[in-house]
Amino acid sequence: MTKTTPFNSAHHLLNARMVDFHGWEMPLHYGSQIEEHHAVRRDCGMFDISHMCAIDAIGLDAKPFMQRLLANDVEKLRAGKALYSCMLNEAGGVLDDLIAYYLGGGRYRIVVNAATAEKDIDWMKACAAGWKMQLALTPRCDLAMLAVQGPNARETVWQALPDIRDATTAMAPFHAQQVGDYFVARTGYTGEDGFELTFSAQHAETLWQRLLELGVRPCGLGARDTLRLEAGMNLYGQDMDESVSPLDAGLGWTVVFDTAREFVGRSALLSRPRQSQFLGLVLDGGGVLRPQQKVFTATGEGLITSGTFSPTMEKSIALARLPLDSTMGDTVEVEIRGKRHSAHIVKPPFVRNGRILV
Amino acid sequence: MSNIPADLKYAKTHEWSRLEADGTVTVGITDHAQYLLGDLVFIELPEPGKQVSAGKEIAVVESVKAASDIYAPLSGTISAVNQDAADMPERVNNDAYATWLFKIQPDNAADLDQLLDAAGYQQEIGE
Numbered sequence: 072m073t074k075t076t077p078f079n080s081a082h083h084l085l086n087a088r089m090v091d092f093h094g095w096e097m098p099l100h101y102g103s104q105i106e107e108h109h110a111v112r113r114d115c116g117m118f119d120i121s122h123m124c125a126i127d128a129i130g131l132d133a134k135p136f137m138q139r140l141l142a143n144d145v146e147k148l149r150a151g152k153a154l155y156s157c158m159l160n161e162a163g164g165v166l167d168d169l170i171a172y173y174l175g176g177g178r179y180r181i182v183v184n185a186a187t188a189e190k191d192i193d194w195m196k197a198c199a200a201g202w203k204m205q206l207a208l209t210p211r212c213d214l215a216m217l218a219v220q221g222p223n224a225r226e227t228v229w230q231a232l233p234d235i236r237d238a239t240t241a242m243a244p245f246h247a248q249q250v251g252d253y254f255v256a257r258t259g260y261t262g263e264d265g266f267e268l269t270f271s272a273q274h275a276e277t278l279w280q281r282l283l284e285l286g287v288r289p290c291g292l293g294a295r296d297t298l299r300l301e302a303g304m305n306l307y308g309q310d311m312d313e314s315v316s317p318l319d320a321g322l323g324w325t326v327v328f329d330t331a332r333e334f335v336g337r338s339a340l341l342s343r344p345r346q347s348q349f350l351g352l353v354l355d356g357g358g359v360l361r362p363q364q365k366v367f368t369a370t371g372e373g374l375i376t377s378g379t380f381s382p383t384m385e386k387s388i389a390l391a392r393l394p395l396d397s398t399m400g401d402t403v404e405v406e407i408r409g410k411r412h413s414a415h416i417v418k419p420p421f422v423r424n425g426r427i428l429v
Numbered sequence: 430m431s432n433i434p435a436d437l438k439y440a441k442t443h444e445w446s447r448l449e450a451d452g453t454v455t456v457g458i459t460d461h462a463q464y465l466l467g468d469l470v471f472i473e474l475p476e477p478g479k480q481v482s483a484g485k486e487i488a489v490v491e492s493v494k495a496a497s498d499i500y501a502p503l504s505g506t507i508s509a510v511n512q513d514a515a516d517m518p519e520r521v522n523n524d525a526y527a528t529w530l531f532k533i534q535p536d537n538a539a540d541l542d543q544l545l546d547a548a549g550y551q552q553e554i555g556e
Contacts, residue, residue, distance in 0.1 A: 088467075103522070104493055105468045293467065293493060359471050359491045380470040380493050387471075408489070408496070 076121035077215040077275035085289060093186035095122040097292055104293030108382040111261050111298055112425050115221035116290040117282055122185035125214055125269055126192060130206025132199075133177045139334055140198055141171065142317060144327040150175030153245045153258055156325055157317045158191065159336030163343060164313040165320065167191050168305065170258060172247045177206075180247075180254070180269075184307050188212065198335070215275040217268045219287060220298075222425060224265035225257075231281040239266075260295065262302025262423045300379050300388060303351065303419025309362055310349075310376040310390055316340060319392060320376075321349030321419075347373070348397050351419040352389040353429060358407050360389035360414070367404045367411065370394045375405065383422045384429075390419065431461035431556060434526055438541050439550035440502045445526065448541055453508050457529040458490060458499065458521060461554050466492040469518035474510040474531055481507060481533065483540065488530060490518070502544055505535040 074095045082089060087098035098119065100107060110116040128136060137145045143156035152173055158166045167187045172180045183191045192210050199206055219228050229236040235250040239257075242248065244264070247256035254269040270278070283289070296306070305311060311320035318326065318340060326340065352375065354360050360378030367373075371394040378389035393403075399418050404411040417429040437445045443462035447455045463469065471491040481487045481501040488499035509532040514520060520528040535541070545553060 099494075100467060103468055105470075105519075297493060357471055357473070359493075359496065361496070380491075382493075 074122070076119050077272035078119040078121060078217075078279055081276055081279045082119065082289075087289070087291060090292070092122065092292060095185055097122060098289070100291040100293045101289050104291060104297070105382045107288055107290040107294035108297050110288035111221045111263055111290060111294065112383055112422070113222070114288070115219065115223040115227050115265075115286070116288045116294070117279070118218040118220070118290050118295055120216045120218050120267070121214070121272075121275075123216055124183050124185065124188035124192075125211040125216070126181045126183065126195065127209045127211060128179040128181060128195075128206055129209070130177055130204075132204035133179055133206045136199060136202065136204045136206055137171060137179055138332055139202060140195065142326040142334055142336060142340075144330070144332060145171060145173060145179070146330075146332075148173040151242075151246050151248050153247055153256060157311075157322055158194070159317070159334070159340075160313060161335060161339060163316050163336040163339030165307070165311045165315055165317055165322075166194060166313060168307050168311070168322070170256075172256065174249070186308060213272060214269050215272045217275075217278065218259055218261075218265065219268065219282065220259045220261040220263045220265035222264060224263065227282065227285050227287055228266050228268070230285055231278060260302070260304060261298040262304070262420060263298075264424070297379050297382055300377050300390065301381050301383055301420065301422035303390070303421060305390070306377055316343060316345070318345040319347050319349065321390070345395070347392040348395055350391060350393055350397060350399070351417040351421060351429065352378075352391050352403065352405065352414045353384070353417055353421075354387040354389075354405065355413045355415065358387060358412055360387045360405060360407070364389075365406045366391050366393060366414075367406070368394055368397055368401065370396050373397070373403070381421060384427055388421050389414075431459065431464060431554065432526070433459070433461070433547045433551050435547045437526070438502070438544035438546065439553075440500065440544055441553055442500045444499060444502050446502045446541060446544060448538060449532070452538060453532045453534050454503065454505070454538070454541065455529045455532050456502055458525055459550070460525045461556075462497075463522050463525045466490065466497055467494050468492055469521050472515045472518045472521070472530065474512075474515050475507045477507050477510055479507045481505060483543075490521070499530065501533065503533060503535050503540040504537070505533040508532045508534040
């Protein structure tokens with residue numbers, strides 16, 4: 072049985088090309104994913120992300136629970152701050168990557184990927200029970216989630232929802248708060264400014280329609296993927312999964328070892344140091360880099376984990392696991408359909424806030 | 430509903446073919462194919478002069494999403510390629526029938542009869 076979001080009929084009304092995404096019927100694009108991509112870099116676009124799942128963790132032990140569950144440390148989070156983290160298994164593999172929002176007073180909201188949501192909830196509940204911790208874990212997969220992203224995103228959201236303007240004008244990036252019916256987070260997956268809004272499904276169609284009338288461009292999963300790749304952001308299931316250490320997926324910066332905090336996967340990570348570097352590639356000529364293509368460097372082989380055509384750079388770009396001694400600027404070869412093509416190594420992100428950085 | 434002009438011939442692999450007055454056959458991909466692929470970003474065309482056999486892959490079109498082989502609809506020699514299409518692949522999305530990819534000098538023009546007509550292609554793609 073295919074799952075649908077509260078925006079499903081809005082997508083059909085716009086003749087979106089709908090696809091199955093891990094059991095959810097989601098829009099791939101509404102005509103041109105490249106035009107949607109440009110709208111987000113230059114103006115404002117919106118994405119239905121209701122397939123992702125919010126899980127509220129509330130209780131006396133919520134903080135120690137989060138500190139043991141996640142590879143990043145919620146220790147210093149003030150109320151209203153967001154934290155990106157991996158959730159690891161005992162072997163140090165990535166069960167999921169997520170954003171945890173600290174709401175104050177022993178309350179956290181965790182937003183996880185659609186494909187892994189059920190597995191994540193089971194894992195979290197088993198952990199809480201096993202650790203005998205006092206907290207309630209409440210999945211809120213019933214909520215609508217809409218990401219509005221781009222240089223004009225915040226201003227447009229304030230026009231659509233004037234009541235949230237005052238409370239969120241001074242809210243810094245990577246912060247969030249509940250304002251009336253809307254949980255407003257200044258986060259995203261595009262490398263642009265904007266909000267991710269979480270709210271009751273009954274408001275979904277009204278808000279969508281209001282944003283459409285304000286000129287916000289609806290964007291599908293296609294543009295979401297090219298935007299996040301340009302922004303150098305990992306995609307779960309592609310750039311890392313249960314068999315990959317966060318240290319080999321460029322996520323070492325999200326793992327906090329510097330206190331004695333015992334988090335799941337810690338000892339496994341300590342006993343298996345980083346085996347590869349996670350860097351960007353830019354293809355020098357024509358063609359398109361794709362996941363699973365082999366990379367040949369002077370000192371060994373690497374593998375592309377995400378690759379696409381960058382609409383902003385008008386070149387093909389990729390994220391790849393490369394030998395440890397690979398260096399920025401090095402020329403490498405990528406095998407595309409049996410032929411080797413030259414590419415060079417760069418440090419992601421490729422694009423942020425509308426500007427090309429590599 | 431895809432645009433399927435009645436005056437063209439079609440392969441099951443989504444290439445259209447048109448016999449020209451000079452005896453060459455112009456080849457492109459169908460509107461249905463460009464719709465399935467989404468925004469095209471790269472096209473690799475065959476070398477002019479290359480001998481091609483019916484049903485063999487001779488070109489590649491890549492969209493943001495995926496790469497797709499293009500097959501020779503009939504045997505012959507590549508007599509021309511459309512560099513404009515390679516330079517601006519989005520033209521294929523805008524008009525798949527105006528933006529041809531290559532021309533073949535067929536070994537036997539009667540091979541065209543082996544291809545589908547518009548009604549046959551429409552049935553093939555289930556529309």
